[in-house]
Amino acid sequence: MKDQAEKLRLKMTSLSKNNAKTIAVVSGKGGVGKSNISINIALLLNKKKKRVLLFDFDIGMGNVNIILGKQARLTLSDFLYEEATLTDVVNDTHEGFSYIAAGNGLNETIQIDERMLARLLDGLRELQQQYDYIIFDMGAGASAASLKVLLAVDDILIISTPEPTAITDAYSMMKFICLEGAAGNFFLICNRADTERQGRETLERLKQTVLKFLHKESVMLGVLPEDSHVRKAVINQTAFTTAYPNSNISVKMETIVQSYLNENNLGYKETDSFINRLRRFFFK
Ligand SMILES: Nc1ncnc2c1ncn2[C@@H]1O[C@H](COP(=O)(O)OP(=O)(O)OP(=O)(O)O)[C@@H](O)[C@H]1O
Ligand SMILES: [Mg+2]
Numbered sequence: 001m002k003d004q005a006e007k008l009r010l011k012m013t014s015l016s017k018n019n020a021k022t023i024a025v026v027s028g029k030g031g032v033g034k035s036n037i038s039i040n041i042a043l044l045l046n047k048k049k050k051r052v053l054l055f056d057f058d059i060g061m062g063n064v065n066i067i068l069g070k071q072a073r074l075t076l077s078d079f080l081y082e083e084a085t086l087t088d089v090v091n092d093t094h095e096g097f098s099y100i101a102a103g104n105g106l107n108e109t110i111q112i113d114e115r116m117l118a119r120l121l122d123g124l125r126e127l128q129q130q131y132d133y134i135i136f137d138m139g140a141g142a143s144a145a146s147l148k149v150l151l152a153v154d155d156i157l158i159i160s161t162p163e164p165t166a167i168t169d170a171y172s173m174m175k176f177i178c179l180e181g182a183a184g185n186f187f188l189i190c191n192r193a194d195t196e197r198q199g200r201e202t203l204e205r206l207k208q209t210v211l212k213f214l215h216k217e218s219v220m221l222g223v224l225p226e227d228s229h230v231r232k233a234v235i236n237q238t239a240f241t242t243a244y245p246n247s248n249i250s251v252k253m254e255t256i257v258q259s260y261l262n263e264n265n266l267g268y269k270e271t272d273s274f275i276n277r278l279r280r281f282f283f284k
Contacts, residue, residue: 028169030140033191038137046097058139062102069237072101086123152277186218199223222256
């Protein structure tokens with residue numbers, strides 16, 4: 001009897017424990033808009049009263065702070081060189097969301113060893129308790145460490161443009177992470193479309209190819225147009241949804257975030273699974 005009560009108590013504790021939903025924003029081809037999309041998703045989720053941590057995981061080549069016009073007090077390199085804990089390198093913003101800057105000029109060949117991994121896991125476990133969403137903005141291609149994160153996250157947002165090269169690379173990336181045993185759900189976004197129809201066709205093609213050859217479902221989240229406001233916002237170091245909230249792309253971005261949240265509410269949120277999966281992928 002006592003055993004039953006103990007089990008129930010443990011179950012209740014784990015259910016009530018907050019665990020951020022983890023999202024990775026990825027692409028095959030570089031420069032398709034991942035960082036801009038990650039930043040604006042973070043801002044819009046924050047506007048919806050969600051607690052958001054944006055994690056720039058483009059180690060050594062980070063640009064989230066540059067696009068946002070912010071100076072990071074500490075960056076991921078301070079953590080990797082053991083000069084700070086992961087919580088220490090979290091920067092708060094006046095908008096309300098938090099971010100970890102990837103640092104610049106870091107030696108890219110830095111080896112993520114077991115000790116570092118253990119620290120990263122501990123840090124992420126702690127941060128998961130404090131946020132509703134952790135968004136990883138991934139660099140182009142996949143490094144050993146970023147691949148593990150990609151495999152372990154709950155949701156994977158794939159960004160492609162309508163260019164055949166971007167679509168092929170997006171598919172190759174999805175194939176690679178599928179074969180490696182990715183746990184997450186696939187969500188597709190087409191960026192820089194000339195028309196809504198062109199964007200839809202791009203997503204449909206990608207979705208059908210993934211279903212046919214990888215036997216995996218993916219959710220088409222939406223289409224973002226080619227819009228000169230993005231470049232203007234980057235030059236002015238402000239997020240486009242902040243600088244031009246009524247522009248076509250900002251309105252579409254809001255629809256995408258709402259669609260994502262609608263899909264999310266349908267889903268069941270496991271507790272602690274991200275960390276467990278990460279541990280398995282790191283130490284296998
Ligand atoms: N919808 C858009 N309309 C017009 N220009 C865009 C759009 N999206 C992105 N861009 C342009 O592409 C550039 C690259 O965007 P971003 O840095 O977000 O891409 P990325 O995928 O993160 O690149 P990387 O692979 O190097 O990390 C932007 O600075 C902007 O000039
Ligand atoms: Mg980027």
